[in-house]
Amino acid sequence: MILTLATHTLREAIRKKIPHILIGSGAIILAISPLISSANEPDALPKIMLILFFQLVTVLCITGIIIYSAISLPYDIEKKTIFSVLSKPVSPFKFVVGKTLGFSLLAAFILAVLGFVNIVFVFCASSHRLSEQKGLFKARKEFNAQHFHIQGKVHHEKEWIRWIMGGGEGIAVWNFPNLHEKTKKTLPFEVELRLKLDSSRDIADTIPLAIGIEGIHSEENKTEVFSAKADEILTVSINPEIIKTHNSIKITASPVLDTDYIGATQNSVKVFSLQKGFVFNYAKAIAITFLKFLLIIAVAVMGSAYLSAPVSILLAFTVFLCGHLLDFVKDFSLLLHHSGAHEHAFPGMIKKPNVFMIYMEYFSKKPLEWVSFILPDFKRFDSLSYLLKGINIPLETIGFSVQYTVIYVLICTLISCILLKKRELF
Amino acid sequence: MDSFAVKIEGLTKVYKDFWKRKSVPALTNLNLEIKQGEIFGLLGPNGSGKTTTVKLLLGFLYPTSGRSWLLGKPSGHVQTKNKIGFLPEESYLYTFLNAEEILDFYGKLFNLSRKERKERIDKLIHLVGLNPYRKRLLSKYSKGMLRRIGIAQAIINDPDLIILDEPTSGLDPLGRREIKELIREFNQQGKTVLLCSHLLADVQSICSRIAILDKGVLQVAGNVKELLCQNEVMEFLVKNLSDSDLELVKKFIEEKNGEVLSMHPHRSTLEELFVNIIQQHN
Numbered sequence: 001m002i003l004t005l006a007t008h009t010l011r012e013a014i015r016k017k018i019p020h021i022l023i024g025s026g027a028i029i030l031a032i033s034p035l036i037s038s039a040n041e042p043d044a045l046p047k048i049m050l051i052l053f054f055q056l057v058t059v060l061c062i063t064g065i066i067i068y069s070a071i072s073l074p075y076d077i078e079k080k081t082i083f084s085v086l087s088k089p090v091s092p093f094k095f096v097v098g099k100t101l102g103f104s105l106l107a108a109f110i111l112a113v114l115g116f117v118n119i120v121f122v123f124c125a126s127s128h129r130l131s132e133q134k135g136l137f138k139a140r141k142e143f144n145a146q147h148f149h150i151q152g153k154v155h156h157e158k159e160w161i162r163w164i165m166g167g168g169e170g171i172a173v174w175n176f177p178n179l180h181e182k183t184k185k186t187l188p189f190e191v192e193l194r195l196k197l198d199s200s201r202d203i204a205d206t207i208p209l210a211i212g213i214e215g216i217h218s219e220e221n222k223t224e225v226f227s228a229k230a231d232e233i234l235t236v237s238i239n240p241e242i243i244k245t246h247n248s249i250k251i252t253a254s255p256v257l258d259t260d261y262i263g264a265t266q267n268s269v270k271v272f273s274l275q276k277g278f279v280f281n282y283a284k285a286i287a288i289t290f291l292k293f294l295l296i297i298a299v300a301v302m303g304s305a306y307l308s309a310p311v312s313i314l315l316a317f318t319v320f321l322c323g324h325l326l327d328f329v330k331d332f333s334l335l336l337h338h339s340g341a342h343e344h345a346f347p348g349m350i351k352k353p354n355v356f357m358i359y360m361e362y363f364s365k366k367p368l369e370w371v372s373f374i375l376p377d378f379k380r381f382d383s384l385s386y387l388l389k390g391i392n393i394p395l396e397t398i399g400f401s402v403q404y405t406v407i408y409v410l411i412c413t414l415i416s417c418i419l420l421k422k423r424e425l426f
Numbered sequence: 427m428d429s430f431a432v433k434i435e436g437l438t439k440v441y442k443d444f445w446k447r448k449s450v451p452a453l454t455n456l457n458l459e460i461k462q463g464e465i466f467g468l469l470g471p472n473g474s475g476k477t478t479t480v481k482l483l484l485g486f487l488y489p490t491s492g493r494s495w496l497l498g499k500p501s502g503h504v505q506t507k508n509k510i511g512f513l514p515e516e517s518y519l520y521t522f523l524n525a526e527e528i529l530d531f532y533g534k535l536f537n538l539s540r541k542e543r544k545e546r547i548d549k550l551i552h553l554v555g556l557n558p559y560r561k562r563l564l565s566k567y568s569k570g571m572l573r574r575i576g577i578a579q580a581i582i583n584d585p586d587l588i589i590l591d592e593p594t595s596g597l598d599p600l601g602r603r604e605i606k607e608l609i610r611e612f613n614q615q616g617k618t619v620l621l622c623s624h625l626l627a628d629v630q631s632i633c634s635r636i637a638i639l640d641k642g643v644l645q646v647a648g649n650v651k652e653l654l655c656q657n658e659v660m661e662f663l664v665k666n667l668s669d670s671d672l673e674l675v676k677k678f679i680e681e682k683n684g685e686v687l688s689m690h691p692h693r694s695t696l697e698e699l700f701v702n703i704i705q706q707h708n
Contacts, residue, residue: 004534008520015522080518084579087484087512088535091504425486 001090002098009102010109013068019110022064026057026114030121045125047388053118054384058289061110062296066316069103069300074309077425092420096413100301107293115286119279138390140190140272145174148266151252161196161263166255172264175216176271177248188274189238191251196263197230205229208256213238215246225256238271277392284393285383291405292381296320298412299376305419323378376408430495431587431618432460432483437492439478439642452478453642455492460635462586465609465619467633467650469626475642476622477515480591484512497587508536511585515592515622517576521565525556525575528564529582536583550578553608569596577605581612588612591622600704606632627695630654663692 013019033049076082085095152170155163164170172195179189197207212223213236228234242249251269255262299319303312380401386393437456443449453475460466468476481487483494485502499506519528526547533543551560554574564572573596580588590609594602609619609632623629629636630650637647646653667675676686 001535001537004531008531012520012522080514080516081520083486083512083514083518084532084576085535086486087507087510087514088532088583089504089507090535424488425481 002094002101005085005090005095005098006101006105009072009099010105012072013102013106018064018068019106019113022061022110023113023117025060026053026110027117029057029060030114030118033121034125046122049118049122049125050384050387053114054285054289054387057114057118058111058292061107061114062293062320065103065107065110065293066296066300066320067313068106069099069297070304070312070316071309072103073099073301073304073420074307074312078309080425082425086425093417096301096305096416096420100297100409100413100416103297103301104294107297108290111286111290111293115282119282138272138274138278140274140390141392142394143176143179143271143273145251145266145269145271146177147175148264149173150264155261158263161265163196163198163261163263164254165258166260166262167258168254169258171252171254172262172268174251174266174269175248176251177216179243179247179249179271179273188240189243190272190274191236191238192270192272193228193234193236193253193268194270195228195234195253195268197228198261198263199257200259200261201257207260207262209234209262210252210254210256211236212252213242213249215242216248216250218246218250223252272391281392282387284398285387288381288383288393288398288401291401292378295376295381295405295408298409298416302412302416302419305416306423319375320378323376376404380404429462430459430498431462431464432458432466432494432496432620434458434479434483434494435492437479437482437494438490439475439482439487440490451642453482453639456639456642456644458637458644458647460618460620462618463613463616464635465613465621465633467629467636468620468622468639469624469629469636470639471624473641474639476624476639477591478642479639480512480589480620480622483589484510508583509586511580511583511588513576513580513588513590513593515595517572519564519572519576519579521567522563524563525551525560525578528575529578532579532582538583546582546584550582554578555604570598570601573597574601577608585617587618587620589620589622592624593621594623594625594628599701602628603701659687 029052030049033052034045036048073082076085082095086092150162150164150170151173152168153164154170155165157163162172164172191211191213193209193211195209199207206227206229208225209228210223210225211234214222224236226234226236238249249271251271253262253264253269296316296319300312300316303315307315383393434456437453438451439453441450441452456475456479468479470476478487482489483496483501484507494501496503497506497509520531523531529547529550530543533546538546551557554577556571556574556578559567559571564575567575573593577590577593580590593609594605597605606628609621612619613632621629621633633650635647635649636653638645664672664675672689676689679686
């Protein structure tokens with residue numbers, strides 16, 4: 001019976017041409033994306049397409065789905081079509097679950113079609129220069145350092161960041177045990193260094209860094225010098241034979257010049273195994289986005305079980321915006337407590353917060369933190385950053401998102417059923 | 427209680443205003459029993475509480491006080507609705523579907539098998555005279571056609587109790603007659619029919635018992651024939667008597683201290699005339 005109600009809801013949406021409008025609008029946005037891409041970078045267009053899809057097209061579709069799912073039930077009540085359904089052996093629980101499932105099927109259908117269109121566009125846009133865009137089409141598995149320490153002298157420590165001075169005074173060391181065991185395959189590996197860079201030199205665009213990659217028990221101190229730029233990630237390839245031979249590796253980094261400094265934490269360096277499977281990774285990103293849809297649908301249906309159509313639309317949009325606003329609040333506080341700046345930083349890196357921002361944070365952060373316990377946190381559903389960084393979305397992330405969504409949807413559905421059961425249908 | 431299809435005890439409904447203060451009494455202390463297998467008419471002017479009673483029985487509204495049972499189970503009991511058919515006061519249907527699709531949808535809600543649904547849809551569409559329009563979207567139906575498909579959906583589950591709220595509204599006299607015949611047919615099959623209407627002629631012609639509501643209060647309830655019967659006034663329908671013979675009858679009545687209140691040729695109703703003309707034309 002729930003499936004009957006769900007397919008009925010889906011058929012109603014199709015007859016009212018809801019997916020036609022959303023898919024059409026989404027496809028138009030994706031089609032015009034070449035017009036707004038920059039030609040300077042080799043993977044600019046596929047990146048723009050991914051960003052447009054996950055940040056504009058999905059928001060457009062969520063808007064459509066919010067409106068449709070928030071007005072459907074009040075419309076049924078207002079037009080009294082609900083009488084002919086609830087006079088049959090249909091409980092409010094089945095009615096609400098059927099409706100929610102119907103909207104979810106609609107969302108899944110729209111996402112599947114637009115997701116397919118997008119990936120076709122991405123591949124079409126990049127086929128003639130695929131080799132240049134390997135970075136984007138990776139689906140790398142991420143490994144975090146298990147141990148981090150400084151060999152030699154720590155210049156100073158500020159907000160959990162350990163700063164070392166160059167010229168052989170100190171070396172940052174990260175240990176990555178059992179890499180070969182974890183992958184079971186001879187895969188290419190690479191390391192990404194996200195270090196805080198600083199220099200007392202007046203003009204210093206780049207800082208020479210000595211990077212060493214060797215077995216964890218190796219006594220060799222072979223290093224190579226790389227030029228690192230501030231605010232840019234330094235990527236270094238690892239010889240797969242090192243990992244196959246040693247299983248566990250250590251990575252060292254230190255500035256070459258004594259005028260330069262690096263700030264490091266345990267998470268500043270990550271190792272990635274390079275795996276194929278961008279399409280599978282993309283499918284996982286779509287699945288996580290679908291969970292976002294599911295969550296907001298449950299919220300919209302919950303509102304519509306008791307409120308009028310305009311108010312339930314407003315409620316769903318408020319929840320949706322606040323779910324993203326929490327993310328903004330976190331970024332806002334980061335701006336205030338800029339922890340990365342060092343005394344010798346390049347001019348312009350030190351940003352002093354103004355009074356207005358401090359007051360804003362003081363008044364808005366605490367209430368919003370309380371609200372965040374009730375409202376959904378949509379940051380959990382950020383899959384675009386994984387795709388853009390070429391990182392394989394871990395199954396744990398998907399599992400956690402599924403659990404979060406299921407709990408949230410169950411609570412919302414339960415509340416919807418109670419509200420609809422208590423509601424009198426005049 | 428099982429011998430009653432519907433039982434209502436002290437049912438009261440007071441609507442609340444925006445501030446949840448009780449303001450409008452829609453139904454006051456209604457007590458009613460409808461036996462299984464009878465056609466019961468619930469009469470009253472607009473706003474008398476007929477539809478409120480039906481909504482309370484089906485669990486769409488909650489009573490302020492009192493209780494009611496349908497087929498032995500408390501009102502709103504979900505599984506009991508398997509044996510109930512309901513036609514709302516207007517055909518509130520999903521107009522983006524056609525006749526076949528909407529009956530199929532409601533059939534699925536009763537968990538009817540595909541074969542059962544197909545058989546019943548064919549039968550009902552023929553029964554309500556919509557076979558030529560079965561593929562047409564309901565949004566393109568006339569009010570009368572919507573009423574017919576509304577009646578079809580109310581009986582798709584072959585119910586034991588049928589609640590019809592103004593079933594003949596929007597129908598032409600021919601359609602009204604067909605519906606009345608259909609209701610009589612239900613009665614012959616042993617089904618109970620609760621008919622809400624303010625069309626007194628319709629109710630009089632088909633109901634065995636009635637109740638009259640006014641401003642939410644039950645005014646009278648009982649057998650139609652008993653309620654309409656005036657024992658001191660007799661009505662004769664005679665045929666093939668000459669004027670002189672009629673005068674003799676009149677004289678005889680007056681001799682016996684009787685009073686002739688009216689004597690005139692029998693007139694058929696406008697409905698009978700209309701139906702006869704249309705049927706002859708077809």
